[in-house]
Amino acid sequence: MAKVIEGLYYSESHEYVKVEGNIGIIGITDYAQKALGNVVYVDMPEVDDEVEAGAEFGAVESVKAASDLNSPVSGTVVEVNEALEDAPELINQDAYENWIIKVEMSDESELENLMDAAAYEAFCEKEAH
Amino acid sequence: MNNRLYGNLIFELSKEGRKGYSLPRNYFGDYEIPSSMCRAKEAALPACDELTVVRHYTNLSTNNFGVDTGFYPLGSCTMKYNPKLNEEMAAMPQFQNLHPLQPEETVMGAKALVLFLEKALCALTGLAHFTFKPYAGAHGELTGLMTIDNYHRSRGDMARKKVIVPDSAHGTNPASAAVCGLEILEVKSTADGLVDLEDLERLVAQEGPNIAAMMMTNPNTLGLFETSIPEIAKLIHDCGGLMYYDGANLNPMLGVCRPGDMGFDVMHINLHKTFSTPHGGGGPGAGPVGVREGLQDFFPNVSPYQGNFAVMMRACAYILSLGGEQIKNVGPLATLNANYIKESLKDVYELPIDGLCCHEFVFDGLKDKSTGVTTMDVAKRLLDYGYHAPTIYFPLLFHESLMIEPTENESKETLDAFIAVMRQIAEEAKTNPDEVKSAPHNTPIGRVDDVLAAKHPIVTYQQMLNDQD
Helix, strand or coil, X not given: CCCCCCCCEECCCCEEEEEECCEEEEEECHHHHHHHCCEEEEECCCCCCEECCCCEEEEEEECCCEEXXXXXXXXXXXXXXXXXXHCCCHHHHCCCCCCCEEEEECCHXXXXXXXXXXXXXXXXXXXXX | CXXXXXXXXXXXXXXXXXXXXXXXXXXXXXXXXXXXXXXXXXXXXXXXXXXXXXXXXXXXXXXXXXXXXXXXXXXXXXXCCCCHHHHHHHCCHHHHCCCCCCCHXXXXXXXXXXXXXXHHHHHHHCCCEEXXXXXXXXXXXXXXXXXXXXXXXXXXXXXXXXXXXXXXXXXXXXXXXXXXXXXXXXXXXXXXXXXXXXXXXXXXXXXXXXXXXXXXXXXXXXXXXXXXXXXXXXXXXXXXXXXXXXXXXXXXXXXXXXXXXXXCCEEECCHHHHCCCCCXXXXXXXXXXXXXXXXXXXXXXXXXXXXXXXXXXXXXXXXXXXXXXXXXXXXXXXXXXXXXHHHHHCCCECCCCCCCCCCCEEEECECCHHHCCCHHHHXXXXXXXXXXXXXXXXXXXXXXXXXXXXXXXXXXXXXXXXHHHHHHHHHHHHHCHHHHHCCCCCCCCCCCCHHHHHHXXXXXXXXXXXXXX
């Protein structure tokens, strides 16, 4: 069973946002990393890039497939997880610990469009069948 | 049995001073080559005697697997048999020795052949004109999209820069659209695996004036016949867009129904799939593009020549050897074979969408997920039994996709043998999962580390040496 963490916000395309003040810490969920299999490359934006809710900001490549990363929230990238450049497999080890980007959110109300842990768990359950 | 010594890299067999040639006496004298045109250092070529070279390559060739060696159920690729008659025809010196820049009046026979092929493809697809310039299927897709783009622009309709692509589409569809400078809008599939009409209506309502085209594969990549094509074509045409047909899955429709009759305006054909010409690295490809009447004026000029003529000859040979009546059996037999395998295996492999398929279908891995044996493991284990693996992890709609396409060529005995092996692997997954997870065991090279290969590919001998240092 894929791990889901209470208190995070989840998108239908399997990204999560962890909120710290007005900063959104974005990564892919445990369900997503399991479905993708061994991650071999993470294509990330640069600091100061703008991201838009629902729009692509990068991609995760695994031995099975390449998948777009869609930002759950809008804002400006303030930090990218550089460790993933050399060690993309960190995402497989712990997808929640190894976030992808941090975004200064421009519209925190967008969080309301996302799922909470319980809703996301149900969503994954439905998608698996 | 493969000889290990000669199976090494040719560079590893190299011994300084060995050679497999002897140049004739120099009758022409020595000439001074300007130093600017000389190599700074020796070319890194292997030094081997002729017999070593012959054994090396002969041994390598026995490691190859092709349709001529065994069953090759690679979904979406239509790995049908390439009849030897095609090769005989393509090798006729009267055609083989033509030069593409020969005066036109000296190549009337070749022109007649191209014209015949165009007529035949028009008859089979219901479209009005074909260009044979594209060199492969993806090149055909790009040519088709450029045709559509040219058409919209000729009408001053500059806003049409978006292409609708189903989420089950071949990856080449969005890729071709992106190369053509077009944006992709993805339309969802329903639980039945078909284009979600409601989602399409929403996209058309939102983006109508920006839609250049919708690209569709029919039957789609799940091997399912899209039943709402008339409704979809109407939606797209009413908003001013064109319908593009990805000919990758044309095989089951051959002689049964025609894209042109369904409302498609532009399509490409993979001659190397549906018309039995060699695949990919096995020979140059051809991706002819067909259009309905009026659109032929918008064909872009994607090549100064007329495409891969020898491939067209093979396609002609195939069409003529089957003839108008026999060609109608291609689609139904391909469909029968696929359904036979599907029904024979669906109790042990997970069939996510039940019902009749066309020429191919997709399993979502083994039915019993408790063993931990994945689609990758099943595919690797098939190699041990002398079968080419099916397409895996595509389409992306399921996590453990295993996509099987037998083509019309295979006998019931071949299908039964394959089914028996697939059942045996399902059984092994329960009784001896480690054997399956560590497969293949009987191939020249065992399980490769695909993570390492993706992260750190070693593609030249020199790189391998550098890495060892």
